[in-house]
Amino acid sequence: MLQYASKEYTDLLKDYSVDISMSRKGNPYDNATCESFMKTLKYEEVYRQEYRDLAEVVVSIGCFIERVYNEKRLHSALGYRPPAEFERMLAVPATKVHGRTFLT
Numbered sequence: 001m002l003q004y005a006s007k008e009y010t011d012l013l014k015d016y017s018v019d020i021s022m023s024r025k026g027n028p029y030d031n032a033t034c035e036s037f038m039k040t041l042k043y044e045e046v047y048r049q050e051y052r053d054l055a056e057v058v059v060s061i062g063c064f065i066e067r068v069y070n071e072k073r074l075h076s077a078l079g080y081r082p083p084a085e086f087e088r089m090l091a092v093p094a095t096k097v098h099g100r101t102f103l104t
Contacts, residue, residue, distance in 0.1 A: 040069065 013020050021031065045064040051057045070083045078086040 037069075040073075041065075044068070044073075 010020055021034075041061065041064070045061060045068075049060060051060065072082055074080045074082060075086075081089070
């Protein structure tokens with residue numbers, strides 16, 4: 001069995017031009033965001049579908065990411081807003097009055 005950080009395994013990945021993504025030594029949080037996204041994708045999209053072919057997979061997952069994950073699904077890290085709404089909010093200039101922030 002190959003270990004993920006072994007020279008044999010990493011050389012194999014490099015031979016196939018695969019980008020290696022591993023946590024820094026001793027830091028289990030590096031990939032937490034990606035792992036959370038993959039869990040959501042699997043449970044809310046992939047496991048609920050029966051795809052006919054790879055082309056359907058690509059279209060369905062793309063639609064899920066754009067229409068559900070980015071536009072509708074609330075994210076706790078973004079103040080329980082969808083990413084698209086959060087980005088639109090960042091584009092709106094804010095005004096500070098007596099230490100409080102107001103969107104203009």
